[in-house]
Amino acid sequence: MGRLVLAIKDLVTKFDLRTFKPDGDWIYTWSWIRTRDEPISAAQYLKFAESDLSEGESERHLVNALTNAKRALHLRMEDVCLGFGFASFGERRSFPRMVEFLSKVGVTAPRILNRLNQLRNQVEHEYLAPHRSEVETFIDVTSLFAASTQRWINRQPSDIEINQDVIIEGQTITLKAMAFDWERARAHLHFISRRGNAQWEQETLAFQCPSEDFFRCARLALENEW
Template identity: 30%
Template sequence: MKELEKIEKLRTFINLYIDKFEDEGSEGSDFKIPEFDLYARDYLGFAENQIKIGTTEARINCISNLKRAVDCQIDTFLFSLSIYEVFKKRNLKFERKLELVEAIGVFNSNSLAKLNKIRNKMEHEYTIPDINEIDLYFDLVSAFVSNLESVITVLTWDEMNFNVYNEEGEFELFFNLKLERGAEQKIVAKWIGKRELNEIIEVSFNEYKCYGFYLRCLYLLNIRNVFASNKYVKDEITKSYNKLCNPI
């Protein structure tokens, strides 16, 4: 099955059946966090102290630490998914990492664009950063770090199980969506029905767009009925699908 067909299959199924989903013992697993000497919030603390100092040197150092905070938080996130080494071995750059974060959709795309624009400006233009611009960058990075922390926590529940019943209350099918954190780095969707409906779709990390979409769906199904309605989940999945199929 082609990558876009896998995306279409999951999108269509969730949109059609989510209102009938009944939780069936979703499961979680331990995830690993890298053993860094410093983490994103350490760099945020350094940056905050340098904002208070306010000298030209302190402003430059502040920008450097905010950049490190973003890099560190993304790598921590990738490590929690067991794909950090994949990025490292393939020498995949920051923009590629950001693509995956954007695909999951946990940070407003406009804010993400602003964050990256400011970051690039600070890196490639030899100007003294304005204090207002630094304040904006600090706020964006702080929000970015907090959002990825929440994703890491939410995706502790990396296996979602649902039963679907018809209007008469009869069992129709069982649906399972699971993030495999092992060496293969894949996400598996499974359908088991009473009418000999048995289908398994495996999405490997190499299917980059599809992997991001399935991870997005897993995240949305996790927050469903706690932080988001079924309508919100369907709308967000449709937005993600449209963006993949009709890129600007």
């Protein structure tokens, strides 16, 4: 008895992103993330923090410097999170929730951001005056975070041409492209297949945040972009 040949719509439902390994050169087109520059931008808050620190080392200077650096960090985190679909992640924009989201998307590792949050909590909730070295570290890491995320703000993956064959239950279909609707927090995988001399068949898989497959698509897009 011959092997049962499944239709493409049945094959794509069996596609497992957890086992998918990118191959070949992916061709990207990009969008961008809107950042808030008014009334005060993240870059301006960072400059305020640096000015506070340069003007003195009193507890007032150190607390003000840390507070302004924290505002810069939060503003940049919120902009990046919203640009990658955070509104569909649920709950309010708490610092831990944003750290979790950025980690899931693949924008940054959470460890350093959690460490900064501990220092921020000590000042805001335990009323402890920070040391100058701690404030300098906070400002430096916030600057690095702003610089590293600028890449995705200017070059946010939008549509990716892939053209990679995948084998599902012994049959080969082609993952043609990956596309993102970041505003609605959706990822789409477009597949094509051809049976002999028949016309090309097409099928699409869609993933919505906060599904794990949505985050897998986002990480693949960011990790495979050079």
